[in-house]
Amino acid sequence: MTSHAPVSHDGPLRVLVVDDNEPSALTLSWAMEMYGYDVRTCHDGKAAVKLADDFDPDIVLMDLGMPIMDGIEACRHLRANPAHRHTLVIAQTGWGDRELRQKTTEQGFDYHLVKPIDLDELLGLISKTAQ
Structure with a gap:
């Protein structure tokens, strides 16, 4: 499959998917990987903050209602x-x-999307912003 993902200065854009609903997080992660993004996933806000420091994502897709630390x-x-x-x-x-x-x-x-996420809308926002 040809990658259509925008690239950062050192390769594919890095995307961090954060959602306490593990099947939802996994599905969104797979979709992002399918488009050529480098993806990491976690399931609460506290883990997201720590993982962001290690992974240095270009994009964070953050659920709001999560345990331990909410998305806001x-x-x-x-x-x-x-x-x-x-x-x-x-x-x-x-x-x-x-x-x-x-x-x-x-x-x-930067943006607020309501689930279920419209993948075309998400990819459009990423493409528009990553240029």
């Missing part, structure tokens, strides 16, 4: 670290009300 708090931690201030952070959640969308924007998310 995890995003705040990422944005507080200068190494991750320019990382594309996309909320991927079952919640899409106006107040929550405003909160995710205020807390540093």
Whole structure:
């Protein structure tokens, strides 16, 4: 399969998928890998912050409602670290009300997508932003 994924300065873009629903995380990870991205997966916000420091993702696809540390708090931690201030952070959640969308924007998310994720929309956002 030919890769259509945008590339960073040192290879395929690195994507971190964070979701406490393991089947959902696995499915999204497989989809990202199918398009040529280098993908890592974890299942809570605390693990995401630690893995982001080790993996240095270009893109984080973050669920919001998770145990241990929710996605909003995890995003705040990422944005507080200068190494991750320019990382594309996309909320991927079952919640899409106006107040929550405003909160995710205020807390540093670049985009807010409602599950089930429209893969074409996601790939379009990544492509547009990664150029």
